[in-house]
Amino acid sequence: MGNEDEGKLSIITRKFLQNRPLNGYWQECLAWIELNSLSVDSQDVFLKATAGHELSLKYPGSLSYRNMFLTRFSRQVDAACEPYSDVLCELQMMAGAPDDDFHHATYSFGGGVWATFRQSARMSDIEAVVWPPGLVLSELLVTMGGKYGTVLELGTGTGVCSIVAAKAGAHKVYATDLPSALPLIATNAALNDAPAVIPATLDWCADAEVQAGQLDAMAPPDVVIAADCVYAPDLVDPLADLLLLIKTRHPTCDIVIASSRRREDTQEFFRRELGRRGFIGSRVGQAQAMVYLEGHERESVVIDRFTLALPGDKSLG
Numbered sequence: 522m523g524n525e526d527e528g529k530l531s532i533i534t535r536k537f538l539q540n541r542p543l544n545g546y547w548q549e550c551l552a553w554i555e556l557n558s559l560s561v562d563s564q565d566v567f568l569k570a571t572a573g574h575e576l577s578l579k580y581p582g583s584l585s586y587r588n589m590f591l592t593r594f595s596r597q598v599d600a601a602c603e604p605y606s607d608v609l610c611e612l613q614m615m616a617g618a619p620d621d622d623f624h625h626a627t628y629s630f631g632g633g634v635w636a637t638f639r640q641s642a643r644m645s646d647i648e649a650v651v652w653p654p655g656l657v658l659s660e661l662l663v664t665m666g667g668k669y670g671t672v673l674e675l676g677t678g679t680g681v682c683s684i685v686a687a688k689a690g691a692h693k694v695y696a697t698d699l700p701s702a703l704p705l706i707a708t709n710a711a712l713n714d715a716p717a718v719i720p721a722t723l724d725w726c727a728d729a730e731v732q733a734g735q736l737d738a739m740a741p742p743d744v745v746i747a748a749d750c751v752y753a754p755d756l757v758d759p760l761a762d763l764l765l766l767i768k769t770r771h772p773t774c775d776i777v778i779a780s781s782r783r784r785e786d787t788q789e790f791f792r793r794e795l796g797r798r799g800f801i802g803s804r805v806g807q808a809q810a811m812v813y814l815e816g817h818e819r820e821s822v823v824i825d826r827f828t829l830a831l832p833g834d835k836s837l838g
């Protein structure tokens with residue numbers, strides 16, 4: 522296989538692993554196969570780059586998509602009177618594996634960092650979906666490399682930013698959320714072999730005393746990160762208060778927050794509330810990313826860094 526073909530194939534693999542939660546993407550793949558009648562050898566190469574890729578086999582996509590893909594793929598092989606390849610037979614056998622509302626997606630974050638997440642196919646499972654701000658902030662953490670040794674993430678959800686921070690070099694990452702989110706964080710940390718990730722409860726709405734106790738049980742963070750946590754107006758005040766509590770206890774830590782532009786009013790309210798508490802925000806990045814849920818589009822995401830003018834604040838400037 523030439524370099525050009527290998528390059529094309531690695532693009533197909535990357536797109537496939539990332540888009541496999543989307544039915545439309547499997548349909549697109551099938552349409553592509555239909556257009557390019559493949560020989561048995563090329564079928565093998567294509568299947569190994571997509572549905573038969575080691576990550577697809579280990580962390581399968583939705584059962585219904587897998588079945589639809591394999592049924593239509595087999596039909597094409599039949600129609601072309603091609604013999605079935607071993608890879609196709611193997612895939613047909615594993616199509617019977619159990620399924621639920623959860624599936625896996627594998628994302629590439631640049632710098633050779635990949636991560637696979639078990640996530641929900643339902644938008645209402647807010648803490649179990651990988652949201653665009655989580656993807657964009659993760660990419661930023663990769664470009665920062667090992668800048669931050671200890672990371673505290675608020676509202677981590679699937680654990681996306683925490684896991685990527687650990688992969689990018691952080692040696693201790695507190696992946697915090699409500700207690701109900703912790704099992705999935707632990708599953709995803711294990712799936713990505715990220716022992717530096719420590720799932721922990723930190724409820725923005727809990728009493729300040731309870732929060733202080735939870736913070737004191739952690740090593741002092743070099744950075745506090747949060748992605749897609751500014752979405753509900755009633756959570757703005759508790760989140761701003763918690764950030765002030767953290768910053769007062771750890772004056773030198775950075776605060777980096779990624780938010781989707783879809784909630785501009787709430788973002789504005791949040792910035793105002795932080796301003797009232799003495800924080801100054803500066804934009805450090807913006808990009809677009811997808812929600813990997815059926816029927817969803819790209820979203821614009823902005824990343825802000827917040828500093829507080831307190832004596833001893835080394836993060837200013």
Ligand SMILES: C[S@@+](CC[C@H](N)C(=O)[O-])C[C@H]1O[C@@H](n2cnc3c(N)ncnc32)[C@H](O)[C@@H]1O
Pocket residue numbers: 647648649650651652653654655656675676677678679680681697698699702723724725726747748749750752756
């Ligand atoms: C939209 S999700 C973002 C998840 C993840 N950061 C991402 O970008 O993919 C918002 C997260 O905030 C968490 N959350 C909501 N209210 C919270 C609270 N009171 N305390 C702690 N976490 C909370 C949710 O459980 C959820 O995981």
